[in-house]
């Protein structure tokens with residue numbers, strides 16, 4: 001008979017031997033790239049990192065630290081290397097160089113248009129891949145993406161939502177006027193305005209006074225803060241909620257009934273679904289603009305017997321619309337206002353452009369037509385999108401056939417990640433890349449004056465990705481940023497509290513946000 005202690009000893013020894021073998025295998029392979037599968041082309045070097053430690057290490061570290069580690073690997077191995085993020089996952093290829101990105105995403109756009117089966121961080125949004133960001137490259141993705149681009153994000157459709165933008169902007173300015181002279185934490189306020197706007201585009205319904213106390217201007221700051229936090233938490237925790245349930249509870253909603261944090265989150269998510277369906281039916285009956293959910297209700301899948309989308313699929317797509325559009329735009333808006341507070345000279349220059357444009361119309365807001373005549377505003381927005389990309393690594397791509405980029409082979413099945421921030425901060429393309437200098441984007445003043453965001457000719461920044469999976473919402477996002485920034489600067493002087501510094505440290509949540517949320521002292525430029 002083997003005693004219990006001998007058995008445990010045996011088990012531990014077995015574990016140690018397995019780990020050593022794993023280490024040996026990985027060590028040998030990591031420093032010696034595999035043989036090229038096509039003559040003259042090599043697999044990129046593999047970053048030497050014990051898989052099991054990588055796993056533990058990565059899960060204990062913030063992504064910004066990971067970004068530092070990846071940068072270190074790039075300095076050791078060059079602009080492209082392979083890394084296995086966990087012992088159970090396929091190796092990922094990391095690319096940080098603009099011309100390699102161009103070769104992969106533009107020259108081989110079809111071969112890199114797929115997504116890997118499990119996409120972080122949005123994998124848990126949809127079990128059946130019925131959303132645009134996670135759908136495999138194929139007929140369903142094409143149908144859904146074409147629907148979003150043509151029915152909601154086409155410039156002619158975007159134009160129809162101008163009244164909603166005016167409404168959200170007026171609500172925001174009105175609220176800020178109530179706070180003028182005070183120091184305000186702006187992130188939640190910006191988030192609320194962008195959220196209501198995208199909610200309107202999605203469901204054709206305004207969140208009115210009843211739902212958004214912000215626009216009443218009558219409540220105490222504390223009451224408003226509490227109410228706003230609850231609305232936002234419903235939205236952003238929904239995201240976390242599904243993941244936690246999927247992870248811990250096997251996706252069974254019926255088991256989530258006890259009062260624990262996980263369960264609280266799920267009940268919020270159910271509430272969200274309730275909201276969605278109310279909106280679906282009301283939107284149709286009340287004859288608002290043809291909104292995103294209307295277009296989804298009209299979709300017929302030709303390769304699936306012409307069936308429409310199910311309710312679950314529609315809910316997934318609406319969540320995706322909000323999640324993809326709200327946090328990214330809000331984050332960017334906060335970064336822009338932070339840079340304008342840190343650089344009062346740039347804020348004054350922007351104000352000068354505003355004043356010379358509006359002349360005696362100082363009572364009115366800056367309108368969408370005005371934006372075309374504001375080159376400095378556009379330069380400020382572009383510089384911020386370059387310097388502060390909300391998504392440091394974009395979304396992963398998957399290779400569907402062997403591809404050669406420069407001298408490297410990306411084999412079929414490889415998972416590829418692009419280091420957006422490294423491309424945007426590349427010294428080869430940008431002088432003193434870490435400085436905030438909108439002048440880089442002023443026509444005729446710099447060699448970077450013709451940056452094409454789609455990257456078709458050349459990639460210099462990758463904030464919205466590039467190629468077939470490039471962000472379809474970039475025109476809308478830029479319009480929102482331009483309109484809001486122009487009016488925020490026209491109405492208020494933005495500065496830090498006396499003696500305070502604007503701290504530009506970063507922190508990764510869903511997007512790369514300000515570690516210390518922006519606190520702005522806002523002073524009205526004219527008497528109301």
Ligand code: HEM
Pocket residue numbers: 132133134145320321324325326328329332389390391394395396462463464465466468469470471472473474476477
């Ligand atoms: C500042 C704002 C935004 C930024 C920085 C941003 C950035 C990105 C990035 C980096 C990707 C991945 C691209 C790739 O895979 O190569 C993406 C995808 C996507 N974005 Fe955006 N985005 C923004 C706003 C929006 C808005 C307003 C919407 C819609 C309302 C939107 C909808 C989407 C969708 C649906 C995808 C998935 C595309 C696909 O897989 O085909 N985004 N975005």
